[in-house]
Every structure is written in structure tokens, then in C-alpha cells.
Amino acid sequence: MEGMVAEALRRLFLRPGRDHYSRFVEELTKGGGLALELERETETSLVFRLLKPEGGGRLAELEGVKLRIVKVGEGEGAGIAYALELDARWRELFNQELGIVWKAAEELKERWPVEDPFPYMSGWNASDVSIGGGRGARVLQMVSSYFWQVAETKVLFDWPDVVGLRINLTLEGPRLQLLVHAPLDNLDGAVRRSAEGGWLRSWASRRGAGMS
Numbered sequence: 001m002e003g004m005v006a007e008a009l010r011r012l013f014l015r016p017g018r019d020h021y022s023r024f025v026e027e028l029t030k031g032g033g034l035a036l037e038l039e040r041e042t043e044t045s046l047v048f049r050l051l052k053p054e055g056g057g058r059l060a061e062l063e064g065v066k067l068r069i070v071k072v073g074e075g076e077g078a079g080i081a082y083a084l085e086l087d088a089r090w091r092e093l094f095n096q097e098l099g100i101v102w103k104a105a106e107e108l109k110e111r112w113p114v115e116d117p118f119p120y121m122s123g124w125n126a127s128d129v130s131i132g133g134g135r136g137a138r139v140l141q142m143v144s145s146y147f148w149q150v151a152e153t154k155v156l157f158d159w160p161d162v163v164g165l166r167i168n169l170t171l172e173g174p175r176l177q178l179l180v181h182a183p184l185d186n187l188d189g190a191v192r193r194s195a196e197g198g199w200l201r202s203w204a205s206r207r208g209a210g211m212s
Contacts, residue, residue: 005067009034011169014173018174020173021176028065032053036049045068048067050067064090065086081168091162094165097147101147102154108151117156124156128149129141140157140184140187150178158182158186
């Protein structure tokens with residue numbers, strides 16, 4: 001466990017990621033070093049609270065951030081993923097990045113009018129966009145560190161907002177990941193409209209003609 005924690009902290013300070021997210025790293029380490037306290041453990045993951053030194057040698061929890069270490073894969077190909085999970089209190093530090101993504105989505109929407117988005121949406125559903133949530137609360141969701149992916153899929157799935165932030169600790173240092181959600185109805189509506197008079201209806205007509 002000590003070795004994995006040391007590796008997570010090492011990656012936090014690696015360049016070029018450390019330089020790119022210097023505001024975040026400086027805020028995280030402001031006032032002194034970091035300490036970690038195990039919060040929960042499963043067979044495949046560890047979650048730690050981050051602690052900061054206070055006066056009198058006391059430690060106080062750094063609110064709104066957790067370190068998650070997760071085993072990925074099985075056998076010889078198994079690896080370890082490291083990430084800092086942030087809540088809304090940290091959002092302000094990344095307003096510039098979020099603004100870039102949303103502006104890019106607006107510009108893309110103007111330059112890329114799509115009459116029937118379903119064929120494009122189905123391609124994303126086969127790769128990066130998934131369906132999650134419990135019964136009665138199913139949502140479309142995606143996590144990505146590639147801002148162009150979030151911008152392009154916002155045009156198609158209409159993400160209302162970024163619902164979560166994560167700092168992936170890579171071998172190139174920290175890297176921001178964005179978590180987005182949208183109602184499953186956004187996909188269901190696209191399927192319905194495509195079947196009524198779009199790509200799905202055209203595909204079904206061609207398939208029917210080929211079988212007659």
C-alpha cells in the first residue's frame with residue numbers, strides 16, 4: 001500500500017501535467033505537505049482522505065478531494081489507476097478549461113448542422129458514452145480527459161453541465177477528466193425521430209427493398 005501511495009504522489013508532481021495544472025497543485029499543497037488516511041478498502045480499490053497540517057501538529061481533512069487507487073484488468077495485463085476525485089468546491093479552479101469546452105461546443109454546433117444525429121450518437125454509444133444509473137434514473141454518461149470529445153458529444157447528447165471533476169494521475173503528471181451526464185431520453189428521442197423520418201427509416205426501407 002505504501003508503494004502505491006508514494007507512486008500516486010510522485011505522479012502528482014510530474015511534468016508536463018504539474019505545470020499545466022499548476023494552480024491546482026499549488027492549492028492542493030498550499031501551507032505544507034500532504035498526509036493520507038485510508039477511508040475504505042475493497043478487493044480492487046483503495047480510497048484515501050487527504051490531510052493538511054494545522055497548528056499544534058494537528059491534521060485537518062482537505063475537504064472535497066479523495067485519492068482513489070484502483071486495480072484495472074486481470075492477470076499479466078493488470079495495472080493500477082490513480083485519480084483524485086473532486087467535488088464542486090474545486091470547480092472554480094477549472095473555470096477556464098470548462099469555458100473552453102463549452103465555447104468549442106457552441107462553435108461546432110453552428111458549423112456542423114446535423115439533421116439526424118442518431119447515426120453519430122450510436123457510434124459514441126459503442127465506445128465512450130455509456131448508460132448508467134439505477135432503475136428509474138438511467139442516464140447517459142461519459143468520462144473524458146479529451147476536451148474535444150466532450151465538446152463534440154455535447155452537440156449530440158446535449159450535456160447540461162459537467163457533473164464531476166477528476167484528476168487522473170498519469171505517467172505524464174496530473175490530467176483533468178470531465179464527467180458529464182444527460183437524460184436517457186436524449187437518446188430515446190433521437191432514435192424515435194430517426195425512425196419516423198431519418199436515417200433509421202431510410203435504412204429500414206433499403207433493407208426491406210433488398211429482401212423483396
